[in-house]
Amino acid sequence: MRGEWMKRLDAERPVLIAGPTASGKSAMALEVASRLGGVIVNADALQVFENWRVLTARPTRDEEAVAPHSLYGHVGRAASYSVGHWLRDLAPLLDGPARPIVVGGTGLYFTALTEGLADIPPTPPEIRAAADARIAAEGAAALLAELDAATAARIDRQNPMRVQRAWEVLRTTGRGLAAWQDETPPPLLPLAAAQPLLLDADRDWLGDRIDRRFDAMIANGALDEAERNLERGWDPALPSSKAIGAAELMDFLQGNRSLKDAVADGKTATRQFAKRQRTWFRSRMRAWMPIALP
Known part of the structure; x- marks a missing residue:
């Protein structure tokens, strides 16, 4: 399968490359860009921040010289940055002159892109501060226990950031995250309009x-x-x-x-x-083309 995936790609539709950390996604994106052209677009929630290049395994400057890259290190260290911000930053690139090659390990970014994202009001600073304090003092389990059943059944319960986000939505709006998601508008890039590749690593x-x-x-x-x-x-x-x-x-x-x-x-x-990523991908991205590793 590893040698066949490139032959299946056309030079027109956007390419999506998802996979767990350290699986070789960036190298694959560079290969696609080198052979078929395009701009490599980050879909990793931590590689957006300017203060971590080495520790988040952002592309090196030499790699960035091989092909154009976008949405890497463009967010200040003290800033908040949500999937909604990412979609807004990505939208112009979908209609740009270069075919986007979207690569990363944040499953929520990909599902928001291909399935849509609910228009949820922003979290007030005081609720964010309360959530931060409770996570530090009590752990994510305390917030998880207060979520509505539909949301608790749907989110990644092992990811404290996702649990905190769901709790903040409930406190801010009085409605569970699942209810907001059920009213999701159409996606920016339906999966059928893209070429989705999912690295499946041993x-x-x-x-x-x-x-x-x-x-x-x-x-x-x-x-x-x-x-x-x-x-x-x-x-x-x-x-x-x-x-x-x-x-x-x-x-x-x-x-x-x-x-x-x-x-x-x-x-x-x-x-x-990586284990949490693999669990997410296998449950939420079954329609993607699997690329078996090694």
């Missing part, structure tokens, strides 16, 4: 790649990057601070754990994140 193979990539991140400056973030004022509640491995590296820099433990825990956190 767990052990992916785990080895995750470990080696995290070691490479440390060797390529992830600690320096974390130190710059610490100097600018580290706030674990910021969306940009959710970069996988950031909390562990900050603990090391603040003297709370050894570098060896920080790296080991960062690898574990990345593996857990």
Whole structure:
């Protein structure tokens, strides 16, 4: 299958490439852009932030020189950035002169793009602050217990950010997230109008790649990057601070754990994140063309 997928692509319709972290999505996008042309567009909720290039595995400057890239590192470290923001930033690129090659690991971005996104009112700062405080003090389970049954059954319960978002919607609007989603407008890009590819990675193979990539991140400056973030004022509640491995590296820099433990825990956190991604993809993206890895 790995050698056949390129032959199935045409040079006109947008290409969507989804898959778990460290599975080789960026390399695949570069291959498509090199052979068929197009602009590579980020669909990763953490690679949008300007303050993490190494730790979020954003394309390197050399890779960015091979083909045009968009929506990488364009959001300030202290800013909030939602799937709605991403859709608004993406919309002009769908009608631009270059065919978009949308690549990333945030399943919610892809489903919002191809299935539509409910027009939910923004969360007031005081409700966001209350949610942040409760997550820190009680954990996501406390918020999950207060959700309506339909929403609790639909969201990714293992993802604290998704649980918090659902709780904020309920508190802000008085309606569950599921009810809003059931009134979703038409999508920007229906799946039938695109060429969707889903990387399906073997767990052990992916785990080895995750470990080696995290070691490479440390060797390529992830600690320096974390130190710059610490100097600018580290706030674990910021969306940009959710970069996988950031909390562990900050603990090391603040003297709370050894570098060896920080790296080991960062690898574990990345593996857990990849597991959540694979679960999402398999349940929500069954119509996509699977690309078996390795």
